[in-house]
Amino acid sequence: MQEIKVGLEVHVQLNTESKLFCSCSTKLADANTNVCDVCLGMPGTKPVLNEKAVEFALKIALALKSKINRSFLFSRKTYFYPDLAKNFQITQYEVPVAQGGKLRLGEKEIRIKRVHLEEDPARIIRKKDYTLLDYNRSGIPLVEIVTEPDLKSPSEARVFLQDLQQLLEFIYISDFSKEGTIRVDANISITRYKKEYGYKEGMKTEKTEGARVEVKNISGAKEVERALKYEMLRQKNLENVKAETRLWDDKMRVTKGAREKETEEDYGYIFEPDLPRVEVTNELLNKVESNLPELPEMKRKRYEKYKLSKEIVDTLLTEPELSHYFEYLCETHNPKASAVVLTKYLKKTLNYHNLKLKDVDIDIRILRRLLDLLQEYRITDEMAEVIVRDMVNDAVRGEEVRSPDQILKDHEYEEPIKEEKANKLVNDVIRENQRAIEDYKEGKEEALDYLVGQVMKKAKGQADARKVKKMLEKELS
Numbered sequence: 001m002q003e004i005k006v007g008l009e010v011h012v013q014l015n016t017e018s019k020l021f022c023s024c025s026t027k028l029a030d031a032n033t034n035v036c037d038v039c040l041g042m043p044g045t046k047p048v049l050n051e052k053a054v055e056f057a058l059k060i061a062l063a064l065k066s067k068i069n070r071s072f073l074f075s076r077k078t079y080f081y082p083d084l085a086k087n088f089q090i091t092q093y094e095v096p097v098a099q100g101g102k103l104r105l106g107e108k109e110i111r112i113k114r115v116h117l118e119e120d121p122a123r124i125i126r127k128k129d130y131t132l133l134d135y136n137r138s139g140i141p142l143v144e145i146v147t148e149p150d151l152k153s154p155s156e157a158r159v160f161l162q163d164l165q166q167l168l169e170f171i172y173i174s175d176f177s178k179e180g181t182i183r184v185d186a187n188i189s190i191t192r193y194k195k196e197y198g199y200k201e202g203m204k205t206e207k208t209e210g211a212r213v214e215v216k217n218i219s220g221a222k223e224v225e226r227a228l229k230y231e232m233l234r235q236k237n238l239e240n241v242k243a244e245t246r247l248w249d250d251k252m253r254v255t256k257g258a259r260e261k262e263t264e265e266d267y268g269y270i271f272e273p274d275l276p277r278v279e280v281t282n283e284l285l286n287k288v289e290s291n292l293p294e295l296p297e298m299k300r301k302r303y304e305k306y307k308l309s310k311e312i313v314d315t316l317l318t319e320p321e322l323s324h325y326f327e328y329l330c331e332t333h334n335p336k337a338s339a340v341v342l343t344k345y346l347k348k349t350l351n352y353h354n355l356k357l358k359d360v361d362i363d364i365r366i367l368r369r370l371l372d373l374l375q376e377y378r379i380t381d382e383m384a385e386v387i388v389r390d391m392v393n394d395a396v397r398g399e400e401v402r403s404p405d406q407i408l409k410d411h412e413y414e415e416p417i418k419e420e421k422a423n424k425l426v427n428d429v430i431r432e433n434q435r436a437i438e439d440y441k442e443g444k445e446e447a448l449d450y451l452v453g454q455v456m457k458k459a460k461g462q463a464d465a466r467k468v469k470k471m472l473e474k475e476l477s
C-alpha cells in the first residue's frame, strides 16, 4: 500500500498591458524588443510596481477565499543564471499578497497555502548551435498559487488544475489561449506501508516515508498528470528516493535529475529595498471585491433550479461566455432548449474547430431566432444542429455569420408539415391503430413511440417527431 502526497506551485501569467515593474509591453514580439533598462537589470534602475497586477492578484486571492495581507512587501531571491540579468528575482517571501484559502474539488477541499506576485525571468530557447535569451519575458507579471500537499493522485492533480484554470477564466486575469500561461512545479512524496509478520510481535506495518521530489517545468493540466505518473513509477523502482529537483521533459515524457533539492532558505532572501510596502486600502479592496464576477461555484448553485444534467451544467461552465449566453437566452426562451443548443450543438462544433465562443462572432440574437424556430416546430433538432454548424463554419472562414433563415434557404429546407396536415395524420393513425391505443391507455409507454413512428411514416419524415408526440398525447388524454 502507498500514500501519495502532491502539492503544486502554479504560476499564472497575468494579462496586464505592461510588465510588473516597468512600462514595457507584455505583447508577443520579436525577441528582445520589449525591453528597457529596468527589466534588463541595468545598474541604477528602480522598479515601479504595476497597480493592475496587484488588483489581479487580489482578485485571485478573493476567488480562492484567501486571507489578504493588508500590508505586504517584496523580496529579492538571489541566484545566478543567464535568465536573470540582475542576479535576483523580485518575488514575495515573508509577507505575500495572501495566505490560506481553498478550492473545492468534488467532495473535498484543497487547501491553498499562499498567493504571491513575482516577476518572470527571461526565456531560454535552445537552438541547434546557439542559445537564445529572450528578455521580452523578463518582468512579465506572474501570480504563484501554492497548495498544501492535499492532492492524492496524478489524476486529482490534473482535475485540480483544470478547476483552477476554470475559476481563473471566470475572473479574467489571464489569457489562457497563450502558450505557457500556466506553468507548474509539483512536489511529490510517496509513503509506503508494508505489512510483515514478525515471529514475536505478530503482524506489524512498516512505514517508509519517501523523500520530497520537486518536478519543475510542467505546462498545463494534462502534463501534470503525465509527469506525476512517470515520477510515481520511477520512485517505485528505487530502493532509496532522495530529495531532489527534477525537470519534466515533455517531449521524451520523462523527468530528469537537475540538482539536489535546495531549501527556500538557501536562496538568502532579502527585503527589496527599492519598493515600498504595499498597503491594501479599504478603497482598493472594495473596488476589487465589487468587480469580482460571479464564480463557477455560485453559478452552479443558481442553475440548480433549471434541473439540467450535471454534464450540461459542466459544459456551460467551461467558459464564462457560454454561461453568459445561457443566462441571456434564459430570459426569453426555455432554459433546457437553450442549454441544449449551446452545449450539444454550439460547444460541440466549437470543440471540433478547437475554438472558444469568444473566438467567434455569433450574435445572441441569431441564437434567439434559432430557438424561436425550434419552439415553433418549424425546424427539427437535426436541422438546428446543421444551422449551428454552418454558422460556426461561416465564422471560421471569416465570413459574416448567416442568419438561421438564410441558412434554411441555402439548404432549400422544407418546413415540417403544417399543423392541420399533421393533425389529420395523427387522427388517421389513431383510427387505424386501435390496438396500440388500448395498449397505451393500459400504460404501455412504448405504444406511443409506435404511434409516433406511424405518423412520421405517413408524413414521409417531414413532421417534427416531438410535436407529433405531444399531439398524440393530447388526443389520447
Ligand SMILES: [Zn+2]
Pocket (backbone or CB within 6 Å): 019, 022, 023, 024, 034, 035, 036, 037, 038, 039, 040, 139
Ligand atoms: Zn522593461
